[in-house]
Amino acid sequence: MPQPDGSVTDPNPASRDLAAVEAGLDALDAPVVRRRRAGWRRVLGAVLPPLVAVAVFLGAWQALWAAAFWPEYKLPAPLAVWEVFWGRLHTGEALGILWTSVHRAVLGFLIALVIATPLGLLVAKMRVVRAAVGPLITGLQSLPSVAWVPAAVLWFGLNDAAIYMVVLLGAVPSITNGLVAGIDQIPPILPRVGVVLGANRWQAARYVLLPAALPGYLAGLKQGWAFSWRSLMAAELIATSPQLGLGLGAFLHNGQALSDMPQVIAAVLMILLVGIGVELLAFRPVERRVLRARGLAGVL
Amino acid sequence: MEEGRPQMTATLDIAATRTGTTPAVRLTGVHKVFGHGRAAVTALDGVDLAVAPGEFVCLLGASGCGKTTLLNLVAGLEQPTAGVISTRSARPAVMFQEAALMPWLTAARNVDLALKLAGQRRPERRRQVAELLDLVRLGEAAGKRPHELSGGMRQRVALARALASTLGTAAADEPGLLLMDEPFAALDAITRDVLQGELLRIWRATGTAVLFVTHDVREAVRLGQRVVLLSSRPGRVAGEWVVDGLHGAPELAVVEEVNARLREVISSHAAA
Numbered sequence: 001m002p003q004p005d006g007s008v009t010d011p012n013p014a015s016r017d018l019a020a021v022e023a024g025l026d027a028l029d030a031p032v033v034r035r036r037r038a039g040w041r042r043v044l045g046a047v048l049p050p051l052v053a054v055a056v057f058l059g060a061w062q063a064l065w066a067a068a069f070w071p072e073y074k075l076p077a078p079l080a081v082w083e084v085f086w087g088r089l090h091t092g093e094a095l096g097i098l099w100t101s102v103h104r105a106v107l108g109f110l111i112a113l114v115i116a117t118p119l120g121l122l123v124a125k126m127r128v129v130r131a132a133v134g135p136l137i138t139g140l141q142s143l144p145s146v147a148w149v150p151a152a153v154l155w156f157g158l159n160d161a162a163i164y165m166v167v168l169l170g171a172v173p174s175i176t177n178g179l180v181a182g183i184d185q186i187p188p189i190l191p192r193v194g195v196v197l198g199a200n201r202w203q204a205a206r207y208v209l210l211p212a213a214l215p216g217y218l219a220g221l222k223q224g225w226a227f228s229w230r231s232l233m234a235a236e237l238i239a240t241s242p243q244l245g246l247g248l249g250a251f252l253h254n255g256q257a258l259s260d261m262p263q264v265i266a267a268v269l270m271i272l273l274v275g276i277g278v279e280l281l282a283f284r285p286v287e288r289r290v291l292r293a294r295g296l297a298g299v300l
Numbered sequence: 301m302e303e304g305r306p307q308m309t310a311t312l313d314i315a316a317t318r319t320g321t322t323p324a325v326r327l328t329g330v331h332k333v334f335g336h337g338r339a340a341v342t343a344l345d346g347v348d349l350a351v352a353p354g355e356f357v358c359l360l361g362a363s364g365c366g367k368t369t370l371l372n373l374v375a376g377l378e379q380p381t382a383g384v385i386s387t388r389s390a391r392p393a394v395m396f397q398e399a400a401l402m403p404w405l406t407a408a409r410n411v412d413l414a415l416k417l418a419g420q421r422r423p424e425r426r427r428q429v430a431e432l433l434d435l436v437r438l439g440e441a442a443g444k445r446p447h448e449l450s451g452g453m454r455q456r457v458a459l460a461r462a463l464a465s466t467l468g469t470a471a472a473d474e475p476g477l478l479l480m481d482e483p484f485a486a487l488d489a490i491t492r493d494v495l496q497g498e499l500l501r502i503w504r505a506t507g508t509a510v511l512f513v514t515h516d517v518r519e520a521v522r523l524g525q526r527v528v529l530l531s532s533r534p535g536r537v538a539g540e541w542v543v544d545g546l547h548g549a550p551e552l553a554v555v556e557e558v559n560a561r562l563r564e565v566i567s568s569h570a571a572a
Contacts, residue, residue: 018497026450
């Protein structure tokens with residue numbers, strides 16, 4: 001009888017039959033994994049819809065401005081906003097503004113990461129710690145971090161320390177809760193497998209718990225970044241001082257003080273762009289890889 | 301692993317001094333009680349059982365007879381309330397009803413993880429992973445992740461991984477012990493049939509002792525050399541049949557007999 005790969009060497013005919021049936025079952029039962037479409041069509045499919053949406057939005061904006069329902073100082077022309085934006089970019093001022101804010105947010109986020117990760121492990125794995133601070137951390141997550149600005153300014157004065165304080169209070173609870181949720185959602189069978197394979201405590205954490213909790217942890221990191229960015233904007237907007245340098249929040253604040261609507265809109269757009277940029281360039285690719293490896297990437 | 305099971309390592313030393321006839325696992329008067337006081341539930345009530353090296357024993361029983369508890373005790377996942385469990389190999393291989401593969405690792409890396417945790421060095425691991433996957437006829441699927449495999453293929457990877465976990469601890473000539481907790485219960489009938497054949501082939505090829513838990517009488521009689529029936533709540537040994545090498549009419553007769561006894565055991569609970 002015809003044999004598939006390799007099993008010709010098997011001297012036992014019954015075993016050969018079994019191998020053939022098994023190979024057939026494997027071919028029939030193995031789930032078909034959908035291949036991605038060809039490169040340029042996929043890119044086009046991902047890029048075109050948002051571009052069209054932006055174009056429609058700009059067209060509507062331009063039409064409303066041309067209809068002159070509102071005075072110029074309330075609704076400026078898209079071109080006027082673009083000129084402010086391009087002007088700052090041209091002189092290099094925009095880069096300075098972006099750098100001031102983004103490096104603060106990234107640094108704040110990294111400090112939050114270092115604090116929140118061990119905290120999350122403690123809360124997830126130690127019953128007493130969870131009972132003691134679990135509800136507090138969840139509560140802090142729903143407290144708008146702007147509420148901390150007055151206290152931070154009174155404690156530290158108008159300086160970077162106050163701003164980092166606000167950013168940390170915004171980001172740490174999110175990252176902590178993300179890790180806790182990630183660990184809570186691990187199917188209980190996986191740690192048991194770790195035990196029967198002979199893993200000690202450290203090996204169980206390194207090879208089973210942490211990789212299994214990674215999707216939840218990443219979701220927490222993403223939310224943590226969003227919270228640090230918003231908290232930073234809130235802090236910069238409220239706590240303005242020459243000592244603090246010109247960040248995006250201060251740029252926005254100046255726009256309001258000068259009643260310069262194009263600058264206000266340009267500032268809001270830049271804040272939005274940083275948020276989208278970090279999501280698309282940093283978090284999306286990592287998340288996609290992690291979920292795809294686990295067969296969970298249906299939506300991404 | 302060893303430090304958590306003092307009573308086992310003690311008997312292990314004695315076992316090492318004897319030869320051949322030492323059972324792969326021996327349970328003597330094993331009791332297991334869950335909970336305390338009035339809420340206490342006795343899962344196992346004085347179970348005596350021995351599995352010889354290389355022997356295939358099927359543990360049969362209805363729900364709640366403590367078969368899974370018994371397996372967990374031998375696997376070291378739980379400690380007996382009373383009694384002694386002694387095993388020859390320091391770490392038995394364990395397979396559950398679900399494959400429970402690490403979803404982020406490929407088939408090969410899942411097997412590799414077991415070897416790594418068993419203390420094997422990297423150069424040997426490469427070869428061993430390939431050998432183990434070939435043993436379960438999944439050499440081609442080494443680079444696939446669990447979600448790309450069928451249920452039967454996942455269980456075969458789980459079997460390869462279970463066998464891998466014993467490689468580091470047992471000496472080359474020492475036959476191991478494979479504990480299986482209804483490993484084929486969640487599979488469709490055709491796949492189950494094929495995997496039963498595969499398990500018998502691998503059992504003959506490796507010479508490992510097998511303690512196989514199931515609630516399927518036919519499966520137990522087909523696979524096992526010996527079938528042990530546990531009664532339910534509390535679990536006690538309620539019957540034992542030697543079924544090695546039976547085919548055709550005698551095999552069917554034993555299936556009938558075991559079925560009758562099983563029904564008797566289950567019916568006794570209606571009165572209680």
